[in-house]
Amino acid sequence: MAAQPETVEQVRAVTEQKYKYGFTTDIESDVAPKGLNEDIVRFISAKKNEPEWLLDWRLKAFRVWQTMEEPQWAAVSFPPIDYQDAHYYAAPKKKDGPKSLDEVDPELLATYAKLGIPLREQEILAGVEGSEGKSPAIAVDAVFDSVSVATTFKAKLEEMGIIFCAISEAVQKHPDLVKKYLGSVVPYTDNFYATLNCAVFTDGSFVYIPKGVRCPMELSTYFRINQANTGQFERTLIIADAGSYVSYLEGCTAPQRDENQLHAAVVELVAMDDATIKYSTVQNWYPGNAEGVGGIYNFVTKRGACRGRNSKISWTQVETGSAITWKYPSCILQGDNSVGEFYSVAITNNFQQADTGTKMIHIGKNTRSTIVSKGISAGKAQQTYRGLVKILPKAEGARNHTQCDSLLIGDQCGAHTVPYIESRNRSARVEHEATTAKISEDQLFYCRQRGIAEEDAVSLIVNGFCKEVLKELPMEFAVEAQKLVGISLEGSVG
């Protein structure tokens, strides 16, 4: 169900605070030595007790990665990253993986509670008395630094044949599925950051929805970087078999640190005939301080393959965090009549940089794609929408509509739109609309004359500007996203 942006009370409640997820958790961690080499790749694989084929795959990726160079085409700038100066594995110390939530370190659970993640919903899962009759809304997989620490509602989902677990667990329990689909959308040779991820990914979520099953609840993963000098390289793989439906949510936070931390995730989605995957992200990694010190480098590869006829993949993202965002959730529309959607809100303030957009690759007949991108830039931030719409010769009757709107706050920020369109089929129709606007002094004065304080007015106006995208978010995330819009633009006026 889509939510109506009912913004301002919530926004007001939180606008006083700065980055509220900036705490660290004091927890004993198992950390790999700094540096990156084949031994580290073997170390990670061994820690995860992985089968030979997976280690081989990682090593192949690592060897390719060594020959690759960082992409330079994005409109972002940062000092060179020393890939040898980071830890590639950090895990909360535990003898064995937790069997149930009761075995999870209470410090960790407290951290997630602080983040507002309802892990404790396992009480309902466990059938605690009085919990019946109220059907759960979200199942959560929590990833702390590199390791999945808890997955809720597993048993209930299993009854329906749905697999929702840590990808490391899926490697052990469902190796055939993982082997078949891992790297099938984003190959290990894909790009510098994705290839690095293939070599050193530590955990992430795995979802399989069997034929004809409509997943009854939102599946959600919360990612948290805690350890200093750690990269987070999670890997998510979602497979929706024929006629199935799943809505998946992803949220991210990290402590406030002065050094930059690298986050290079890969997400692969596969939708078979008549299947639908809805993937929503609220990305709130630490953006650095107001002077541009610290923050997460969010270099992420997300791609979905609409393999089957009439399949649909819909990406919705609200990107407010990170010092630098480099991210292009894409759809490969292979099946006839398949549909790809990309709804994005990206907010950059202070010294944040974002180069984000999507790729829609039309291969099948009558494939359709919709792109709605809302970029808001404030402070000294720079933001670029970069999108590719590619219609291949066999994509008879393909359609695309792209709408890119930018909103500027102040006069020191920038917004750029770089659409690439390649059509090789005469029957295809591709439309691109773009606007750039500033929050007008008229609008601000009008709001203030009605009693709304300036920052709340900005939040209200920006939420209005983003409404088309925010309404695509599941209810559980919409409220949080609206709050974030307010928080991330703090201090941008006046």
Added chain:
Amino acid sequence: MIEIKNLHATVDGKEILKGVDLTIRPGEVHAIMGPNGAGKSTMSYVLAGRDGYEVTEGSVTYYGKDLLALEPEERAAEGVFLAFQYPVEIPGVANTTFLKTAANAIRKHRGEKELDAMQFLKLLREKTKALNMTDDMLKRAVNVGFSGGEKKRNETLQMAVLEPKFAILDETDSGLDIDALKIVAEGVNALRSPERSMLVITHYQRLLDYIVPDYVHVLSAGRIVKSGGKELALELEKNGYRDFGASEAA
């Protein structure tokens, strides 16, 4: 009580108001008439606290407070309401959301409990009925795609919801046909009360047939040059503003 004393104000360094004196007691409706360029809209913006309208001399005392020291949102919370000549569009923000945000911001400032969605909706329904407004207008984005008449009705609705102590109506009749004008005027008249004072700014006498003022003032070249009862408006209608030193071209 609102006491404006020797008010001087500049816009872009140019003096527009050159010493305005005006006292408005609770419940009174004052009309300000004057030729184009006399400073009517400047006066409304100065009272509401818009940036760029700089007060260089004089004072405005509002129920004992120094109005000019307050931010625009504080003035609103204290009960100052400006019905805009050109209401502003805010795309994507539902009219209801906007009104609720405003109403609760003001309630909060006054130390009153904020209204939840249900309570607010109830209040809104009551207020809209009187103004002949449809639910559709409440759901649409603030002023986006509204006709001239709808925009002015929307301003009146906001006034009804926010219940100000001092309402300034800036050229509320501009862009309205006679039917729309009647509806808006009825809305405004319904809000007249012994506690609420109003300043009605208009170029034409026509509006004052429907919103009948207690006092009429002529503003010309930044000063109030004549004051009188409601009959002054009729006089102006007949003789124009020429007697007050305004050139026709202004």
